[in-house]
Amino acid sequence: DVKVTQSSRYLVKRTGEKVFLECVQDMDHENMFWYRQDPGLGLRLIYFSYDVKMKEKGDIPEGYSVSREKKERFSLILESASTNQTSMYLCASSFRSASYNEQFFGPGTRLTVL
Amino acid sequence: DQQVKQNSPSLSVQEGRISILNCDYTNSMFDYFLWYKKYPAEGPTFLISISSIKDKNEDGRFTVFLNKSAKHLSLHIVPSQPGDSAVYFCAAGDAGNMLTFGGGTRLMVKP
Numbered sequence: 001d002v003k004v005t006q007s008s009r010y011l012v013k014r015t016g017e018k019v020f021l022e023c024v025q026d027m028d029h030e031n032m033f034w035y036r037q038d039p040g041l042g043l044r045l046i047y048f049s050y051d052v053k054m055k056e057k058g059d060i061p062e063g064y065s066v067s068r069e070k071k072e073r074f075s076l077i078l079e080s081a082s083t084n085q086t087s088m089y090l091c092a093s094s095f096r097s098a099s100y101n102e103q104f105f106g107p108g109t110r111l112t113v114l
Numbered sequence: 115d116q117q118v119k120q121n122s123p124s125l126s127v128q129e130g131r132i133s134i135l136n137c138d139y140t141n142s143m144f145d146y147f148l149w150y151k152k153y154p155a156e157g158p159t160f161l162i163s164i165s166s167i168k169d170k171n172e173d174g175r176f177t178v179f180l181n182k183s184a185k186h187l188s189l190h191i192v193p194s195q196p197g198d199s200a201v202y203f204c205a206a207g208d209a210g211n212m213l214t215f216g217g218g219t220r221l222m223v224k225p
Contacts, residue, residue: 004157031211040123042116042203043158043215050211058212090157100146100165100207105157 003027004106006091012112019078021109023091030096032074033103034058034066037088049074050096081113117141118206120216127223133191135219137204140185144206148213149178149189152201161202162189194223 007022023032031050035043035058045058047066055066063085067075074093078085088110092103118139127133137147145166150158164171164178164187171178177190191198201220205213 009155033212035215040217042118042120042217043205045212045214048212092157094211096211100148100163101211102148102160102163103213105150105159107155107157 004091004093004104006089006106006109008109009107010110010112012114013078013081014114015082017081017113019081019111019113021076021078021089021091021111023074023076023093023106024072025074025091025093025104026072027093027095027104028071029093029104030071031094031103032068033092033094034064034074034076035090035092036060037090037108043090046076081111083113085111086113087111116217117144118204118214118216120202120204120219122219123217124220124222127194127221129196129223129225130193133189133194133198133221133223135189135191135202135204135221137187137189137216138185139187139206139214141206141208141214142185143208144214145209146207147178147180147187148205148207149176150203150205150215151198152203152218158203191221194221196223196225199223 049068091106148163152158
């Protein structure tokens with residue numbers, strides 16, 4: 001059974017704290033993605049990675065950074081958390097191919113920044 | 115500006131009837147479309163997809179229709195069941211492995 005796991009389901013942090021969200025997939029996928037989900041806005045892409053040590057900015061990268069040191073692991077970092085980063089964070093992965101492959105999602109991390 | 119829009123934030127349907135969820139897009143470069151379903155406290159799961167060379171794809175109770183000239187797609191669920199109650203996202207992709215998602219429609223199927 002394919003699996004994408006995220007390190008925490010719920011997280012509460014204070015403004016200014018550094019926050020690490022970790023995602024691990026066991027499907028040997030090349031591509032990994034970080035999204036945030038907000039009501040009415042759907043899923044917005046923060047960053048994605050198509051290979052180890054490679055990263056590309058998505059639609060809303062400001063205030064975030066990422067790290068991909070191993071193929072199966074993709075970390076999202078909030079250098080200095082702010083209240084407007086309170087959201088549901090979703091990690092996804094997929095094969096890299098010339099045609100389309102579905103993205104597989106983790107269960108999400110609900111982050112609250114106080 | 116959102117390139118993929120789901121204009122109905124919610125939809126309520128009686129069990130056994132048809133549910134129709136709609137999605138509009140603006141980018142004519144999109145050539146592949148997917149629907150995902152999301153339950154609370156879970157990640158989205160893939161439901162059904164369609165490429166731009168087709169106008170219909172069917173999988174059991176789920177059918178996706180694509181009207182390229184209108185830049186519109188719809189998901190039909192028939193018959194609707196209470197377990198179908200969830201948030202549905204449409205997503206569109208172009209040449210590449212990235213997807214653009216709509217804002218989602220919350221479907222409630224009443225017993």
